[in-house]
Every structure is written in C-alpha cells, then in structure tokens.
Amino acid sequence: MGFLDTLLGRSKPVQPDLDRLFALSTAAVTLEAATGFKPTGLGSVCFRAAEGGAFARLQQDVQELLDADDGPKVEISQDSYGYTWLLARHDPREVGRGGLVGEDVDVPGLVTDLHAVNATLESGGFGPQLLCSLAGFQGPGGQRLALVYLYKRGTFYPFAPLPGDRRDNALEIQVKGAVGADLPFEEDLGRWFPVWGAPGL
Amino acid sequence: MAASRFTSDSGLTRRMLFTMLLVALVYVAAALPAFRLGPGWGLAAVAALVAAAVALCRSMDRFVLWVTGARVVDAAEEPELHAIVEMLCMTCDLPKPRVAVLDLDVPNAFAAGSGPGTAVLCVTEGLRRRLEPAELAAVLAHEAAHVVNRDVLITAVAAFPAMCAGTLLSWWAAPRGAAGLLARVVLAPVAAAAFVLYCLGTVTGMALSRHRELCADATGSLCTGRPGDLAAALARIGAAAGDATPADRRALRPVSALCVVPARLLSTHPAMDRRQARLTMLSQRLAAGT
Numbered sequence: 001m002g003f004l005d006t007l008l009g010r011s012k013p014v015q016p017d018l019d020r021l022f023a024l025s026t027a028a029v030t031l032e033a034a035t036g037f038k039p040t041g042l043g044s045v046c047f048r049a050a051e052g053g054a055f056a057r058l059q060q061d062v063q064e065l066l067d068a069d070d071g072p073k074v075e076i077s078q079d080s081y082g083y084t085w086l087l088a089r090h091d092p093r094e095v096g097r098g099g100l101v102g103e104d105v106d107v108p109g110l111v112t113d114l115h116a117v118n119a120t121l122e123s124g125g126f127g128p129q130l131l132c133s134l135a136g137f138q139g140p141g142g143q144r145l146a147l148v149y150l151y152k153r154g155t156f157y158p159f160a161p162l163p164g165d166r167r168d169n170a171l172e173i174q175v176k177g178a179v180g181a182d183l184p185f186e187e188d189l190g191r192w193f194p195v196w197g198a199p200g201l
Numbered sequence: 202m203a204a205s206r207f208t209s210d211s212g213l214t215r216r217m218l219f220t221m222l223l224v225a226l227v228y229v230a231a232a233l234p235a236f237r238l239g240p241g242w243g244l245a246a247v248a249a250l251v252a253a254a255v256a257l258c259r260s261m262d263r264f265v266l267w268v269t270g271a272r273v274v275d276a277a278e279e280p281e282l283h284a285i286v287e288m289l290c291m292t293c294d295l296p297k298p299r300v301a302v303l304d305l306d307v308p309n310a311f312a313a314g315s316g317p318g319t320a321v322l323c324v325t326e327g328l329r330r331r332l333e334p335a336e337l338a339a340v341l342a343h344e345a346a347h348v349v350n351r352d353v354l355i356t357a358v359a360a361f362p363a364m365c366a367g368t369l370l371s372w373w374a375a376p377r378g379a380a381g382l383l384a385r386v387v388l389a390p391v392a393a394a395a396f397v398l399y400c401l402g403t404v405t406g407m408a409l410s411r412h413r414e415l416c417a418d419a420t421g422s423l424c425t426g427r428p429g430d431l432a433a434a435l436a437r438i439g440a441a442a443g444d445a446t447p448a449d450r451r452a453l454r455p456v457s458a459l460c461v462v463p464a465r466l467l468s469t470h471p472a473m474d475r476r477q478a479r480l481t482m483l484s485q486r487l488a489a490g491t
Contacts, residue, residue: 046291048288048292048425048426048427049426050426050427050487051426051427051428051429051430051484051487051488052484052487052488052489053488054487054488054489055426055487080334081284081285081288081334081335081338082334082335082338083288126426128292128423128424128426129292129425129426130292131288131291131292132291150291151291152291152292152293152294153294165280188296190296190297191290191296191297193287193288193290193291193297194287196284
C-alpha cells in the first residue's frame, strides 16, 4: 500500500490473478506421486454473501452455470459465521464414461468449476467478498488434506486437520515440499489459515 | 467496478488532506520555538520529536494492552473469536493479528499496534455477549480496517505533540513553594505556547480521528459486503453504551479514540446518525450492484 493511501486511510483491493488456480491440476498429479494423497473430487469456494439483490442474483447465476453441465448439482451451505460455501463435486464415476473407470478424478474439470465461480463473482464486482477456494485430498490412511487457494493473495497452502481441532503441521510442511514447485505457495506461515469443517475437505 | 467502490469518496479524501496539513502545522508549531533559540536547538528539538514519536509507535500495542488490562488469548482458548478473525484476514488480506479480550461489560472493541505486523484486535466480554456472530464480524472488520489503514499509527502521530504539550503543562503546574512559583513565572511563556499547542493538537487530532472512523466503516463493511451488519451492531452498541457503569467507562478512557464507539464523548468519533447514513448509502450501492 502506498504512502498516500496510508495517509488518506484507504486501501486498494488487490488485483488477483485467478489463472493461477489452474496450476492445481498439475499439482494434484505431483502430490499423488510424492505422497499418495488422491484427489477426492470435491472442491469448494468460500465467500461472504454481500447483502442486497445484486449479489443474490449473481449467486443464482453461479449455481445455474455449474448445474448446467449434466453432473451432480452444486451444494450451497452456510457456516455458523455467515460465510457461504459452494461445494462442487466431480466423482470418479462421472469421469468413468471417458474411459478411466473409477480410477481418476477429473481434477481439471473441478478446477474449471472453481475458476468459474471465482470469475463470475469477480466480474460481478464482488471480488472483495471472495475468501478462498479449496480442493480436497485423501491419504492412504484416510487422512484428510486440502490445498487452499487464497483469492486475495493468489497463493496456495495445505491444510491437514486431525481429530480434535488439531493440525498435522508435519504433513503440511511435507506437502509444501512435494508441490511447492508446482504452485505459487504462500510463504507466510501466519497466513496458512485453518478452514475447519469446510465442505469438500 | 470493485475498485471504484473503494476510491470514489473524494470529499473524504479532501478533508483528510486538509486535516493532515493541520497535523503538519502542529508539528511545525512544536518545533518552531526551539528554532528561535538557534538552529542547533531547533534541529535537536526535531530529532527529539521524531525519536519520541518512533518510540511511541513501536511500543503502542504493549502500552495499550497494559493500560486497559486486556488479555491476549490464543486459538485454543477462544476458537470462535479466532475463527472470525481468520476469516476476516482472508477477506482483508491481513496477516493474523493477535486477539485480546477485555473483561468489561461495556460492549466495545479496539485495534492497537502500529501496522499489520504488530496489530492486536481487542473485544470486550460485553460486546461478545450482546452481538450476533455476523455483527461481531462486522465490528471486527471495522477494527481490521483500522489496521489495514494504519489508523492507530496515524492518530498516534497526530496526537503526539498535544500529548507532549499536555505533559509539559502538568510539569509546569506541579512544583510548590516559593521556588516553584518563581519557576512558574519564568516559564510562563513556554507554558502559554504549550497550552496553545495542546488545544490545537487535540482539536486536529479529534477531527482526524473522525475522518478515519468513517473510512474504517467504509473499508470494513465493503470487505464483509454487509454494511447492514455494522449498522445494526453500532445501533446495539450505542444503546448499551449509554447504560455502562462509570467504572467501565473509566477503564476504556485511555483508548477511547481507538474504540469502535467512544466510551465518554462523541468527540473522537463522528455522530452515530452520520455513520448510519453512510452505511445505508453503502447498502444501497451494494443492492444496486454499482
């Protein structure tokens, strides 16, 4: 932020580069090879529903856009803090029609959906209301992991919850080591915000 | 389109620039008497002012926590509060500030620290009890906006000359006895200058603080996208602050300029009607999608 902005008490919204989200497809492959974590086909976008009709209409548009392809419907839920989570699902069986029966999850398709939600809200002028997007992964032992994309910073970080509101920091660091080269990683560990109970995790 | 929402308030910008000019004049007025003694003294006075202001800014967060008796809490102690703050940090692109709780029944909140790196957000128990989670998030977004805009630093810099002048005046009035009286007579011109500086500094400091409050209301509620929540929270806090006990009000007095609503006078904050009117305007703009 510039000196003049500081003096005048205003802040400019960052201009995020949404295309960085697409790096997630490559990272998913690397992650599976390096750590055995497989994508679950679930992904979600978190935003703060702004008040007023303009936002409500836009949210409707987003849902219709994603429901238009013949996959399962997206699910919208609200957490107890008033944030809206839009859950997109790309089941392994859905992609089975393409040939790889039950083997692969359509990560590029999922990323495209997440990108579409972000882009629609952004183009409607509601970029400031976007928090993060995430894609869920599952380890060989059933361990959960999410790669979270921070919209405002255009960076990724891992989030690995353990039972009892604890985080598996060792695994998170390990994941950074595995896919750090594929993704623009969040360098500030203070911004690896936990997303407890996020849909798609 | 999103950008225009943040920068369109040119009236506020003009007033802010004007107030900044006044603050600069207060600093000049503080250093000018020393220059009359000689350039060496003048430069020494400027250096002392700058050094003291820097020291003040660096220790601001610790000072505020100490003076109010607020307790810094970690995520294990207050998971809900931390969750709200973490969500806000994602929306406002802030590193996570420390979170503190103040055991008071007055519903209020304040931010301290000179910038995003050293920030502390503090809420009182009364605030948490009275507000819905969404309203609490709106109040914390207002405080986070103060951190983003570095308001604590700016207001501290603006209030600093007045604070020094006030301290000087209290020293001048303190000594007793014949020697004290003599000292007071000799130093009367200095005291008069300090008095003028004190009045000038206090008034400009308050004007500045009022503008920054309006800016923080706007930044904070555009960040959450829900000006209505902040308006509701302000109304509720305003209603409850009226029947706060004197002891509670006294506890917040040293930081009243930092609070979301002031504990004693409306002087450092714009009138509630005006804030509500601006928030309603933001709501309408959001609803219209412009």
